[in-house]
Amino acid sequence: xxxxxxxxxxxxxxxxxxxxxxxxxxxxxxxxxxxxxxxxxxxxxxxxxxxxxxxxxxxxxxxxxxxxxxxxxxxxxxxxxxxxxxxxxxxxxxxxxxxxxxxxxxxxxxxxxxxxxxxxxxxxxxxxxxxxxxxxxxxxxxxxxxx
Numbered sequence: 001x002x003x004x005x006x007x008x009x010x011x012x013x014x015x016x017x018x019x020x021x022x023x024x025x026x027x028x029x030x031x032x033x034x035x036x037x038x039x040x041x042x043x044x045x046x047x048x049x050x051x052x053x054x055x056x057x058x059x060x061x062x063x064x065x066x067x068x069x070x071x072x073x074x075x076x077x078x079x080x081x082x083x084x085x086x087x088x089x090x091x092x093x094x095x096x097x098x099x100x101x102x103x104x105x106x107x108x109x110x111x112x113x114x115x116x117x118x119x120x121x122x123x124x125x126x127x128x129x130x131x132x133x134x135x136x137x138x139x140x141x142x143x144x145x146x147x
Contacts, residue, residue: 002030002108005101007037007094010070013113019078021111022085033105034074035088036067037097064089 006021008014018034025032040060071087088105090097101107 002028003105004030004032004109004111005098005105005107006032006034006111007098008034008071008074009036010067010074011113015074015077017111017113018074018085022078022080024111031086032084033086033088033101033107034071035090035098035101036071037094038063038067038089038091039094039097040091060091064091 002025004021004025006014006018008018018032021032021034024030038060040063067089068087075085086105088101090101102110
């Protein structure tokens with residue numbers, strides 16, 4: 001069984017990439033992982049007030065809850081039970097989160113709507129993508145461009 005990753009940002013194009021990956025996986029019995037990355041740098045220092053820290057944690061909790069609800073709605077629209085697709089939620093820099101996900105879940109294929117995901121397009125620069133594919137040993141990438 002292969003592991004397919006779809007970085008997802010709740011856009012129409014990312015939804016299309018999810019549908020494509022799910023259809024592809026259904027033919028071969030592969031597993032699809034949909035990853036939502038919350039690209040926020042919470043630099044918590046001793047100088048940050050308790051109030052500011054609590055506000056940051058509250059905002060992060062709200063973003064995480066929204067992402068989970070958005071994923072459930074996507075699975076409902078596609079008509080797939082959400083237990084058929086793994087939802088991964090990470091917080092941090094996109095590049096680091098993608099590498100972590102690719103390595104931890106032994107991802108074989110990444111399906112991305114490149115025109116709609118600036119973080120992933122940045123990741124695709126020769127040096128970054130080369131480092132990630134080398135480190136994670138990802139053999140294949142499918143980029144779905146909006147025509």
